[in-house]
Amino acid sequence: KVRSRYFHRIGVSGKGVLKLYDNIKGLPDHKIFHPGKSYPVIVRHSNSLSADDDARIDARGAAIRILSDKTGAESPILDLTLKTGKAFYARTISDFATWLVCGLAAREEHVKRVPHVRDAVWSSLRNANSYAELHYYSNICRLFRFTDGQEMYVKFKVRPFDEKIDEDSGKVEPIGILPPETGAIPREKNDKRPLLFLAEDFQNRVNSPGGVRYIFQLQFKLIPQDEATQDIALDCTKP
Template sequence: MSAKAHHSLGHMIAFWTRRIFDKAVLWIYCKVFALLLAMFLCLPGRKRMSHDNGIAGTGTLRIVDNPSFPAHDFFAPGREFPVRIRHASATFLDDAMNCIRSMSIKFSHDRFKSPFDIEMNTGQTSLFWSAVSFLKFAKLRRQKYGVEYRDFNRRYPDGLKGSMEAGRRHASSFENLRYNCKTPFLYNGSDGLRRYAKYRVIPADGAPETGIDPDPSEWDQCNQRILPHETRGRNYLKHEYEDRVARRGAHYKLQIQTHPASDGEDPEVFNNMVLWDEVAHPWHDLAEITITETLDWRESTMTTFSVNNMPKSLGVIPAQSIFDYNSVNYMRAHSEIARKARLLSYKLFGMVPPIPDNDNRNVEDWGV
């Protein structure tokens, strides 16, 4: 073997050794993190990994009749699904606090089983962008009475920007917010071409979004407490949503944005802190969602969502390391043990009680 060939072989061995090592570290990192969540949060605390404060509803989802997005067998024109959705506020048990709001969608009426789930939050960008940045996010939280993430926000200004962009304090309804799935997924269409996709939900009537602070400060994002002389109750958004659905239902549009895959793809395509250009990647209507009934506290709490509930052609993009942008969804895909621990905790210790209307404010735990 020539010296040049020997050198090339050495580089190849080093490359694959490093790649295998990075993927092993990622797998161990995600499994250990999920196990710690299960042991110290979900099982003893009967808590979700986040977004405990929520309300679920059921209805129907219908794929649009004349889609303008690349054809996919699962999203066949006019196809209808039963649907279960859940709106929630991140972290705190008080709707009047400055929180990120969420909408999760399940193409099923089941508590967990589904051919397709998607989870979305307010804001267009995220607070963390990889598995390792999420660990730092969690490590530097240091929450006390509604104040949190001061250290993370000062150390990671991109995360602060994501927080400022996603927080919603004075929202008038869950229905009129905009929800984004910020990290892309696979989209292998009917034509056999590989693409990537992002999803979002907007109100069907195009109502203006409420709850946005037009000029938030760093302290505003660290201090999520209710404002002085706040008159709205801890459950005002959930009560409003119940009334709205009972009166006339809630109506949404699910939309999709696609990007054609290519060799040597720019990693920033997968960065959930970077928006795709809407001229090159226009949003297309994917489905219409109509919610006709809200579920009680127990059923809302038992409802769970998973990125593993997707066809393979629409699933999680493989990640290569803890620094890979796609490692965020990889972590979600490997967190099933935490979900199972929470559901087990209800059997062992009973269902968590509904959030009382009048109780301590600015808290994330029941009875604190």
């Protein structure tokens, strides 16, 4: 029996506040995401596979727990998981399970037939200097119901507050068809940074006077009427 996580096994967290802008043009009224609202949040950063060395090139994660804004309440009202890269290599749970067990050779044959899946794999990897200097994406759509009964698909993104840090921060160029079987690419031999330097950096930033600042973004899409267009909108293997 597995008693620990396989992916994103260890992480580093910080507490903060999610503050929505007072005026969000075009946003329908929503129970949680309402202009002017503030919520306590917990953000957890992690590496997808590399639990013992932050210098390995790996996908980086940002899990966000939004807590109730009611006094004395500590229960979560929404949990979100985001990662680096605008797409994910598995469209369904079945695809994900098959990817995990089929082996590298079978995966490489698969991405030859669907090259955008290869792009999704490589674009997720980041050679990071700081968790706080990366862009994170939910990849999958959520279904949102607004107070007027309207429904939309929504995706989430978390980006650094500093606009000079663009989406290509930490980008990795492919060095083969797919990364090694282990998923994470080993650190360079001359890289002398501590094993958990990303975790240490985030802790130091959280405890600094300025803290860590992110922009939390939502992307809405009207639900298409026909099934084929819905299927395209829900395909997480493409940006």
